[in-house]
Amino acid sequence: MLYSKDGPARFISHLDLVRTFERVIRRADIPAAFSMGFNPHSIFSFAAPLQVGIGGESEYLDILLKNEVPPEELYTSIGSVLPEGLCLKEVWRAPDDSPALMSLVEWAEYKVKVELEKQLSAGGLEGYIDSFLKQPGIVVRRKVKKGRVKNVDIRPGIYDLGGFIKDNILILRMKLKTGSSGSVRPGEVLDAFLEHNSLAVKPVETDIVRTGVFPV
């Protein structure tokens, strides 16, 4: 299924989203397949976890069923029991031999909107992006487990960066490495970009939306 995640649902963490869909599937009363064992749970998987606070326009999830149900029926039964901010867009039957969604995802596209302290010209922005991407490496500090911090070069994971500017609203589009072999986070790219070009932002909401996840 394809769904979007916005509004209050933006703030559901990945772990909580797993719990949420577990309950959605029970409420939808669909013939979901359950795992064996003492604590049976329904079997479903996401294409790629989404960070808390980031919206998702096109998120994928597959659910294993015991028997075939017409997608239109599933669309109604699942679509009517989602909490606010989760919105079902499409349901279809995946081929039985389709690989795990997670293993397919290679990159994701994000749209990032920030309000700059000062106005910036379109030409100026181009120069900033060029200069940012021309760096041989972009090292960010990333929190890893147990409060430790690790330096990571995110430059190889930035596949594309573009954007435009209107007054002092800056919109960046990013294509970033995403998937089981590591991901680059849009917030990291934004912060590094702003820092590299000494751009200051207003203390208002930074809006980040993942517009899609893609295979190679």
Add this chain to the structure above:
Amino acid sequence: MIPGVNFILNRVQKPARYVGGEWNIVRKNWESVSVKVAFAFPDTYEVGMSYLGLQILYYVVNCRRDALMERVFAPWTDMEKEMRERRIPLFSLESQKPVSDFDIIAFTLQYEMTFTNVINMLDLAGLPLRTGGRTDKHPLVIAGGPCAFNPEPLSDFVDLFVIGEGEEVLSELLDLWIDLKGKASRERFLVEASKIPGVYVPSLYEVGYKDGKFQSIKPLLEEVPEAVTKRVASNFDKVSFPDSPIVPTTEIIHDRIMLEIARGCTRGCRFCQAGMIYRPVREKSPVTLVSQARKLAANTGYGEISLTSLSASDYSCITEVVRQLLDELQAKKTSISLPSLRVDAFSIELAKEIQRTRRAGLTFAPEAGTQRLRDTINKGVTEEDLLTAVSAAFAAGWSALKLYFMIGLPTEKMDDIEGIVLLSRRVLEKGLSMGVSPGRAKVTVSVSSFVPKSHTPFQWEPQAAQDYLFSVQKTLKKSLKEKSLVFHWHDPRVSFIEAVFARGDRQLGVTLEKAWSLGCRFDGWSECFNDHLWQKAFELTGINPESYAYRRYSYEDLLPWDHIHTGVCKNYLIREHKRAISGEVTPDCRAGNCSGCGLCAELVTEPELYGGKRIAKIQDVV
């Protein structure tokens, strides 16, 4: 929507606490209702959403077409900082409106250590902290819950207290509010409200002190009642119960369906306030429970249902209900759990039947280490009961058990402390002798400090001195050295503050406000509790906390909560206190003999039990 909220949500831990939007929330058009209530829980979202009373009152109010209720919780310290920096007022989750825009702010008081959060939430809402500073344009601040049974420490800040079960009285209050809206002043409304049974308006009473000690409390007006008696929801089987409760999207403490199977407990443990204030014991019928469980499972999507009550295995037809529920819920792969188990083999049988895994561990509460002390506190558990129960648990496959004790109980001696050690060891040895592998066997010994509570037979007793409690903890820690015995304890300094407020009076209002202004928040959380600030607050306000926590009252003293009636008569409490000192037990009235607590006569009610049980008519009302 309040500007800036989304910005700060991206800067705080667990932002899901503050956004709402969960499944089954009710969001009404503000223009379409006559009265708007904010339910305020003075602790985190995860704690507040685990409280069944919230779900019940949310349902009761939102069922009315003329009223709405939204929720607000105490913002964690990081969120508070962000809110204050950006001048964002306390807001509700459903429609993100400032709490000050509501007509009524309704707090629930579950624990004394949330009192500074009540004040903090009023401040964040932009309300004058003290009732006297509020005008007609301010919301009415009301409060209920167990701590409202001794309302005095908060009476400077709360306009009106609801004593007892809120299901009916809250609706009566809303009716009155709508009736008088725009017609009567705040003062007039409060006087009229005080005539509703179960409503206590502290500003309408004058308190007298002698040498700094509470002496008297009298209504200021003739029309105001001298005492307020708690409310009890009648016909419990048919009481309003939400079959579509809110399902949080973020994990909460009790993250499962809570099906209330019974209310009240008549075991009569002498330290237990809940056992006194929630009388009479009332059960829901098996038919009602099965039907509610079915709807709850379908409407929430939870995979687990917890049968809640003060003592689940005391429910008359528990085996029958559990069996029916298992049949009903099996197809849905929904499991059942029992949070409160009695210490006996029957309870283990029950747990064995329903718990698919043994991972969760089982908790038993012998409360005291020797038979003498268990008799004193009227905990009707013998060492044999406990060993039978733990044997059954080990035999059924559990390897980790938890034992819960209290220290500092009235009449406690060193051999009672040694008793805790011996009993814990005996439980461990039992497991080992039954073949539980030494690597897996684990007995957790959890020890808290006794806090004397109002309306209990121990309300006259002092709390044990902190030095003593610390030394007992040290002794226990030293003695419980075995690798398989894990010792947990509560901070006696927290229990001390709890004791001050549990039996406090109105003079503590200034201390509370001072503690809040010095920075006390979330005092029940060890990472937030700051004893130094509390000591400073007492010093600066000239209050000696020991004169509250360590005070021994005499039967003749007027107690600061004597004008609040639970229906249990004082003579019964005195009798129970005397029996405690002489080590006599009083049986549960469920067994058939009325123990003369006076409640049924006082409140014109009676226990509601299923399975043909009856309680002998009261002969002994004092």
